[in-house]
Amino acid sequence: DSGVTQTPKHLITATGQRVTLRCSPRSGDLSVYWYQQSLDQGLQFLIQYYNGEERAKGNILERFSAQQFPDLHSELNLSSLELGDSALYFCASRGTGGNTIYFGEGSWLTVV
Amino acid sequence: KNEVEQSPQNLTAQEGEFITINCSYSVGISALHWLQQHPGGGIVSLFMLSSGKKKHGRLIATINIQEKHSSLHITASHPRDSAVYICAVSGQETSGSRLTFGEGTQLTVNP
Numbered sequence: 001d002s003g004v005t006q007t008p009k010h011l012i013t014a015t016g017q018r019v020t021l022r023c024s025p026r027s028g029d030l031s032v033y034w035y036q037q038s039l040d041q042g043l044q045f046l047i048q049y050y051n052g053e054e055r056a057k058g059n060i061l062e063r064f065s066a067q068q069f070p071d072l073h074s075e076l077n078l079s080s081l082e083l084g085d086s087a088l089y090f091c092a093s094r095g096t097g098g099n100t101i102y103f104g105e106g107s108w109l110t111v112v
Numbered sequence: 113k114n115e116v117e118q119s120p121q122n123l124t125a126q127e128g129e130f131i132t133i134n135c136s137y138s139v140g141i142s143a144l145h146w147l148q149q150h151p152g153g154g155i156v157s158l159f160m161l162s163s164g165k166k167k168h169g170r171l172i173a174t175i176n177i178q179e180k181h182s183s184l185h186i187t188a189s190h191p192r193d194s195a196v197y198i199c200a201v202s203g204q205e206t207s208g209s210r211l212t213f214g215e216g217t218q219l220t221v222n223p
Contacts, residue, residue: 002156033210043198043213056210088153094209101145101211103155 003027006091006104014112018079021107025072025093031055032074033094033101034066038087049074081111115139118199118214125221131186133217135199138180145211146173146184147198155198158184189221 003026013019025032034046036059045058049068060066063081068074078085091104117136125131135144146158159166159173161182166173170189175182186193196218200211 002154031209035211042215043200043211045210045212048210058210090155100157100160101209102157103147105152105154108153 002102002104004091004093004102004104006089006107008107009105010108010110012110012112013081015081015083017081017111018077019081019109021076021078021089021091021109023074023076023091023093023104025074025091026095026102029093029095029102030072031094032068032072033092034060034074034076035090035092036087037090037106038084043090046076078109083111085109086111114214115212116199116201116214118197118217120217121215122218123220125189125219127190127221127223129189129221131189131193131219131221133184133197133199133219135182135184135214136180137182137199137201139201139203139212141201141203142209143202144175144182145200145202146182147200149196149198149216151195158197186219191221191223194220 005024007022030051032049037043046060048056052068063079066076088106090106092101094101119134143162148156161175170187172185196216198216199214202209
């Protein structure tokens with residue numbers, strides 16, 4: 001158990017819909033990263049938050065947004081979903097003392 | 113050309129064999145990570161390296177910063193080692209430590 005919790009584990013939704021993926025980092029970790037793993041593009045960095053503020057942005061679509069709340073949990077919002085958004089979405093957290101990154105189990109999103 | 117290249121893409125071994133997976137990168141890094149992803153999807157961090165060599169059980173990871181190359185070795189491989197092994201690097205950018213990933217190596221160890 002990495003200590004990073006993601007919900008839901010599986011989600012099936014229709015095109016055009018909006019979903020929210022939730023992540024609770026390891027206790028005390030201030031950094032949260034979101035990654036997308038799709039069959040055709042592999043693992044890609046989406047966005048990072050540090051202590052509530054956006055720190056870095058990767059290949060995140062404009063239809064996607066994220067935030068980190070005062071209790072340090074984070075949400076990734078995916079809207080106007082397309083078939084190509086079907087993927088495994090990972091959240092990871094990192095402590096301030098080291099560089100080891102801990103991954104959640106991922107949220108499987110299927111858009112039909 | 114990807115910033116992180118792994119080889120081989122697929123590897124099949126017999127139980128007990130010594131296995132090597134290679135990773136080359138083309139950017140400056142602060143650290144290199146070896147990750148393991150099992151069929152269920154979860155990702156586990158095996159090693160984080162910035163220099164030299166690390167060992168954990170039957171796993172050994174090495175890095176050569178000058179040559180921008182790392183290797184992951186598995187000694188006395190076992191069917192439970194079957195998984196995808198992913199090399200990832202943390203960049204030198206000051207904002208965060210996002211990971212850039214290789215495409216992964218699918219390892220199958222047969223009994």
